[in-house]
Structure formats: C-alpha cells, structure tokens
Amino acid sequence: MSIPWADIGTVSTAGLSAIATWGAWLAARRSAKTAETVARVERQRWHADLTPQFNVTIERGEGHRATLSVRLVGPVPLRRLDEIAVRIVSSDDMDRTARLPGGPTQEELDAQVWGPFRFTDGADGADADGQAVAPFALEVGTGRPFSIERTRHPHWQVGPDAERHWRDQWVNEPMRLVLTCRREEFEPWVVPCEVEVPGDVRVRWLN
Incomplete structure (x- = not known):
C-alpha cells in the first residue's frame, strides 16, 4: 500500500x-x-x-441669612462644567435611622438639614427642605453666590430652650456639601466639601 x-x-x-x-x-x-x-x-x-477644584466660602449677611459662594478654581484644562449639583449633607457623623415608636419618621429625619445652614426657601431654585439648589454651570475662574439661612430645630424637639440647644449643637461645626459635577464626554465627579463658618457669623447668630 x-x-x-x-x-x-x-x-x-x-x-x-x-x-x-x-x-x-x-x-x-x-x-x-x-x-x-x-x-x-x-x-x-x-x-x-481633571477633578474639579472649588473655593467655597460663607459670608455674613442680614439677620439669620448669609451668602454661600461657590467658585470653580481649577484645574485650568477642565475649562468648564456643564452641570454642578450642590447638596447639603449632615455636619456630623451621627446615624439617624428611625427606631423609636412614635418618634420622627425616617422621612422627617431625612428632610431635616442637620447642620448650621440650609439653602433659603424660594431662592436659587432651592428645594422645599433647603438641602439642594437647582443645578448650574460654571467655567473655571467663575463662581456663583447662594442665599443660605440658619437652620431651625426639628418640630419634634420641644421646650423653651429647644432653639438654643439646637443652635449650640452646630456652633463649631462646618457646613458640609457634596458637589456632583458633570461635563460632556466624562464620567461625573463627586466632590465633598467642608466649609468653615466664619467667627463673625457664629457670634452674630449666637446673639
């Protein structure tokens, strides 16, 4: 074969x-x-x-109000942000989960601003709880002012000294923000920010 x-x-x-x-x-x-x-x-x-860099300050205003200034300072190659959403978060690290029967609900706890300031009702597109304002755009080197006001004690905290105790609770605490930033062709950036409350504002509000 x-x-x-x-x-x-x-x-x-x-x-x-x-x-x-x-x-x-x-x-x-x-x-x-x-x-x-x-x-x-x-x-x-x-x-x-390209993570956005902000300069955020608080300036004294009239009565129980002040001005929050949000300025986009860099980085220069970023050039602009198409949308910035600013939200106030708790100024402390307490866990506020509704646990007590007959106490405030989780919805009520979440609606309360736990800190020295909230956005002024009816200004800058602020929501009903004063926790956020309408999104806005900025170019690097520009900024925007926002009206803020002193927070009030929750309605379930009662007593003749409720407001004083509430004010004392936040006297040395910062205002904490989370800025969610968007620009076309990029994933969003989430930038936390702590804003020191100026001494003159604290003194005025304690009076």
Whole structure:
C-alpha cells in the first residue's frame, strides 16, 4: 500500500496554517485587550487629573441669612462644567435611622438639614427642605453666590430652650456639601466639601 505523501503534506500544511492563524488571532486579541486596558487606565488618570477644584466660602449677611459662594478654581484644562449639583449633607457623623415608636419618621429625619445652614426657601431654585439648589454651570475662574439661612430645630424637639440647644449643637461645626459635577464626554465627579463658618457669623447668630 502506497503512502499518499502529497495528501499528508497538504494536511500538514493546512494544520500549520490553522495553527498560525489561531496564533495570530490570539496575539491580536491579547494586543487589543492590552490596548483597551491602557486606554482605560489613561482615561481614569485623565479623569482624576481633571477633578474639579472649588473655593467655597460663607459670608455674613442680614439677620439669620448669609451668602454661600461657590467658585470653580481649577484645574485650568477642565475649562468648564456643564452641570454642578450642590447638596447639603449632615455636619456630623451621627446615624439617624428611625427606631423609636412614635418618634420622627425616617422621612422627617431625612428632610431635616442637620447642620448650621440650609439653602433659603424660594431662592436659587432651592428645594422645599433647603438641602439642594437647582443645578448650574460654571467655567473655571467663575463662581456663583447662594442665599443660605440658619437652620431651625426639628418640630419634634420641644421646650423653651429647644432653639438654643439646637443652635449650640452646630456652633463649631462646618457646613458640609457634596458637589456632583458633570461635563460632556466624562464620567461625573463627586466632590465633598467642608466649609468653615466664619467667627463673625457664629457670634452674630449666637446673639
């Protein structure tokens, strides 16, 4: 019986060709995956480098009101933010989960601003609870003022000294904010911020 060497050679060539093709596909896949990983790392680095930088201050106002100034100071390559959403969060780290029967509900606890200031009702698109204002845009180097007012004690805290105790609770606490920032073609940035209450404002409000 003769051995079909020509056929064997053809099969061998085809097998080697298939192996070469598979190897090239595998190499291309690995290369694409590496390129994708590098691109992802680069996007994350660029996103981190462009994290918005703010200068946020409180200035004394009239009566129980003051002015919160939010200024976008950098980084310069960021150029602008299409939308900034500012929200007031608790000035302390207390866990306020409704637990007591007959006490305030979780909805009531969440609606209360736990800190020295809230956004002024009816100003700057503030919500009913005074926790947030309408989103706005800024370019680097520009800012916006917002009207804020002293918070009032919750309605479930009663007694002749309720307001005084509430005021004393926040006298040395900062105003805490979370700024959620968006710009086209980028993932959002979430920037926490603590704003010191100036001494002249604290003294005035204690009077």
